[in-house]
C-alpha cells in the first residue's frame with residue numbers, strides 16, 4: 517500500500533496541510549482520522565473546516581457521534597464513532613459516505629466493516645511536544661492523486 521508521510525513542527529503546519537487537503541476534496545469523499553490523545557485530530561479537522569470556509573467552531577462530536585457543518589464550500593460531516601456500542605450497528609453511515617459532503621471519521625477502525633473501500637486513511641503520531649508525523653494511506657486512484665498533489669506542494673514550500 518502506497519503511503520505518504522508529512523512531518524509537522526507546529527499545530528499551524530498540521531492545520532495548513534488539512535487546509536490544503538480541503539481544496540482537493542469533492543462530495544462523497546471519506547477521510548478517517550486516527551491518533552493518540554492530543555495527537556492533533558481536532559487540530560486537523562479544524563484546519564479542514566477552515567479551508568472549506570466553515571465559520572462555525574468545530575469541536576469533538578463526543579456526545580452526538582455525528583456533527584454537521586453546512587456553511588462551507590461542501591458540507592462537512594464530522595463523526596466520532598467511539599461510542600458506537602455495537603460495531604455492526606448501522607446508524608445510516610452510508611448516507612453520509614455517499615452524500616453531498618465530505619465525512620471525517622474518528623475512531624474509524626471501530627466500524628471497519630462499514631467503511632467504504634475507497635477512502636483516505638490518516639494517522640497522526642505524536643513524536644514530541646510539537647512534532648507530529650502524519651501518514652496518509654489512500655485507497656482508490658482519486659485519493660492517490662490528492663496525496664501526490666499534497667506531497668508536491670509540501671516539497672515546493
Ligand SMILES: Nc1ncnc2c1ncn2[C@@H]1O[C@H](COP(=O)(O)OP(=O)(O)OP(=O)(O)O)[C@@H](O)[C@H]1O
Pocket residue numbers: 524525526527528529530551552553554555556557558559560576645646647648
Ligand atoms: N505539530 C503539531 N500538530 C498538531 N498539534 C500540535 C502540534 N504541535 C503541538 N500541537 C498541540 O497539540 C494539541 C493537539 O490537540 P488536539 O485536540 O488537536 O488533539 P486530538 O487528537 O484531537 O486529541 P483528543 O484525542 O483528546 O481529542 C494542541 O494543543 C496543539 O496545539
Ligand SMILES: [Mg+2]
Pocket residue numbers: 557558559576
Ligand atoms: Mg480531538
